[in-house]
Every structure is written in structure tokens, then in C-alpha cells.
Amino acid sequence: MQKTxxxxxSLRETKDLFLELGEKEYRGEQVFNFIHKNMETSISKITALSKTLRDKLEKNYTIGDISILERYDSKIDDTKKYLFLLEDGNIIESVAMKYKYGTSACISTQVGCRMGCVFCASTKEGLVRNLTPGEILSEVYNIQKDLNTKLSNIVLMGSGEPLDNYENVIKFLNILHNSKGQNFGYRNVTLSTCGVVPKIYKLADEDIPITLSISLHSPFDEERKKIMPIGNKYKIEEILAACYYYIEKTNRRVTFEYTVINGVNDRKEDLEELSRILKGLLCHVNLIPLNPIEEYNKTKASGNAIKEFKNGLNQNGIATTIRREMGSDINAACGQLRRKYVKG
Incomplete structure (x- = not known):
């Protein structure tokens, strides 16, 4: 029988479990605290419980974990790329990036991805499976323990589409935020989606004020379909309507991720249309230089072209920044390293 x-x-589920075991409710809180605040992984080390109770727990329960398979340290900056080995043998990756304000981690929510964006390495083998809340938490805990630091920001922008693993991601966020665990602020979490419209509405209704980030990459539906298959299901107009709803419910600014591809989405007409559709929206545009992969033969726009695009958006009243390229010498872009490792 597989152990739980x-x-x-959640904290409530952990308390209920101990009540079912005929124990006091506070024992559940002690265990939750041990796992999520202390980031411990062995039931035998929960010395607040009697040895008898620990032995009883170990028969049917476990504290799952993932292990660091490889860590790659950038020689350019303080970026560190992790390959994590899951208990079933699957591999995922995460990135830790050091900034002046603290350390930010980009973490995965699925093994692989089924969204099929043409310039993304994560999706080339499709979706293998969803990560559990515990596995996503383990990415955070292992990075914090390895670097001996508390993360200042967490970005759900690694492998996978977070809203395609909705229930597990929401549970991860709630456990991470719980004051008896990491007590991590929702406002320091960013969730990136390629635009799963019904789930954006659902997320808005959760009343958790995280930052929503939309992978847009083109202001034209027909062009977007060519690089992002989800464009065949949801039009840009529908995504923007969902963003307006999200802003209204959370009072949070939405970010639009825009990977700048030479000759594809960096033209004058792209700039004009992007400015038009985002005008009046409480938003911010993050321009991303393309990370080339073997299967996509387009090139990234030049630094000057990206700066001109940024200046054009700023002049049209759209707050815009250019994302710093970090860890380029260690394949820090999402999915690249895992794929290289798996392919051997």
C-alpha cells in the first residue's frame, strides 16, 4: 500500500488526520510546523511526538521529498540551476536568481508541458504528469536549505502551465502562505500562464493577491496561434477580459510577458497593436530576449531593437522593462537543461 x-x-487536513488517529488536534499543528517551517523530511525526527506515535505514523505515512541531482552555477552572475530528481525517477528543474533585494526562485509545476509553445524547450516531449503540492513545496525548501537563505520571491514560471495543474498549485500556495509554515507573502508570488481563460477567472475568485503574468508574445490572434497553440482556443480579447476581471477582484497589476523574436513580433505594427490593446489596463510589459532552441529556427531581436520596442511602449503610456538575461551560460531558460540531461 502506498503511503500518504x-x-x-493542509494544516486543517493534518489536524484532522491526528483526530482520526485518536490524538490531540495540536499534534497535527506540531507536525505541520515540523514539515513546513523547519523543512524537515523524516518522521523519526519529530521528537515532539512520542516514539510510539512516530512508529505508528511511519507505517502508513511519509514526508515526501525530492533530491538535488545536479546544480549548475553561472560564472556570469549568481544564478544557480537545479535539476531535481523526483521519487518516481522523473526530473524537473528550478532556477535561483540573486538580486539586490534578495533571492528569487523560478519553479516548475509539471513534469513537461502540453501547451506546445514553439520557442519553449519544456513542452517538446509533452506533459508527463502534474507535480503534487508537496513536490512543488520541495523545490522551494531544497533551494532554501541549499543556499541557506529565505527566498524573497517565487515565480511559477518553470516547466509546466500552472493553471493546467490548478488544484495542486492553489494548495501549494495556501500551504506556503500558512503562518504555521513558511508564512510566505502572496504578494511575493508570481504565477505565469499562457492564457487559460476560465482558470484566470477562477484564480481571481480565490482571493489570493498574487501577481498574474500572461505569456502574450503577439498582439495579433493569427500570429499568436502560430507560436502558441492555446491561441486556437482563447482569443486575445478573451484573455484581456479575464485580466480586467482579475485586476478588479485583486487590485493587482497584471504583467505581460513578451518574448521578442526577430521579424516575428518586433515590427512597427506589433508595437502599435500592443499599445492599443493594453491602453488603460493596469499592467506592465516584460520584454524577454528569445532563448534560441534547436527546434525553433528564429533568432532573438537585437538589443537595440528591443530597446526601441520598449521606448515605443513607454511613449504610448505602457510601463515596460527588459528582463535581464541570467544564467545564459548554464542553460537557465526553462526546460533546456532537463531536456539536455534526459536526452543524454
């Missing part, structure tokens, strides 16, 4: 992973349980 205690790391997947």
Missing part, C-alpha cells in the same frame, strides 16, 4: 505524503496536507 504528509507534505501534501
Amino acid at each position: 505524503d504528509l507534505k501534501n496536507l
